[in-house]
Amino acid sequence: MTRARLVHTVIRHTRLEPVHHAFRYRSYSWLVDLDELPALPWWLRRFADFRTRDRLGDPHATLRHNVEGYLAEHGIDLSGGQILMLGNARVLGYIFDPLTVFWCHDVTGALRCVIAEVHNTYGQRHRYLIPATATAMVDKQFYVSPFNPVTGRYRLRLPAPAERLHLAIALEGTDGRVLFTASVSGRVLAAKPSAVARAVCAHPLETWRIAARIRWQGLRLWARGLPIVPRPSHSPLEALS
Template sequence: MTRARLVRTVIRHSRREPVRHLFAYRSYSWLVDLDEMPTPGWLLRPFAGFAARDHLGDPSASVRANVVDYLAGQGIDLRGGQILMLANARVFGYVFNPLTVFWCHDDTGALRCVIAEVHNTYGERHRYLVSPEANPVVAKQFYVSPFNPVAGRYRLRLPVPEDRLQLAIALEEPDGRTTFEATVRGLVLPATRRTVARAILAHPFETWRIAARIRWQGLRLWRRGLPVVPRDRRLSQEALS
């Protein structure tokens, strides 16, 4: 199974206004070195698929090659350093990754940058290039929730996971109000056959369930009267470029 790791997570979302809405659920994600992608046996293979087409870049290249190519366009050369990826795997051919995180190190082991790749339910993707400082801030540039405009900024906490994963994202409106927060926390475990099997038994068809859960929460907000913000298709096309 290589040195891949599994993260048993608890994901929490908190919307403060104009409608207060909170939910939390348990899940799991994979933490992998892009030079050592998981190679599960035939029994677990349907639950642990990874493909370049699931992320931005050339679908015929490797995930690592696409990340390196993107960074080169930003003037960053890792010189062969390690890239760690936190993502969901394909389960029976389907995957949905609301957030994929890449921790990009250079050949000395220093963290050069972090990439936060966001996917929405419209099949669109966008990358945020994040500095390695402790609490970076990036301008919001991508349509995610149908109830939020593309405005404001994200405050991020994306430390490199060791034995625990602790991610946090807060959306600040242009006037400084924090209206939405999300956290992903969990225990990092070796991806042994036993660990993977237990995660699959606890959360079968998990990536299908993640997509369904997001749509269900959106429906709940819509029924409570939260207005939908029209999607700017021009921004969507720019996000995909």
């Protein structure tokens, strides 16, 4: 029915400064080829709904068209190569996807670059273009947590998944100290209807749950006295969804 894959994930967040705060939870994500989005039985489609408008770009175009357009702005031409996307789908009409990752290959199959598209809880989105290296550094340009300013840089490891997925992100302050780390790891499995049904039953209304978890952890940090950093005006790339 579909060549898409599911990733049963464990997500970990650790804040190191100015207070120590850590949590982890289990979830699942989709790993899909943008040329072959999931084709599932009718009774599962509302739990795996992929819409272009849930990512940056023209909401009336295809996901592939929007990714290729973004890459063209940076002088990158895949010549029809494969684009893999890791992200969440809409569940019963609702989506929240903190991080969408696109692995962009050229026509020979070589990985040319990675796109990390970050979504915050204020309805804003931003893309980072990552070189195809084992570890990359990018300046932080987007407001995510209300407890961190838009300064410093990210150290990222975003290898393309095979049988397993393991992504790691660290936020470094302007003085080079690590302030925050996050990781996503898990098993990659074929998205057969039975596997999708089991994932939905194990994690019902998962996109709502992810948004609620993030807000709950924010309330816990606020209750501990962590000051809130004002949110700056967004650029056009960070337009409201």
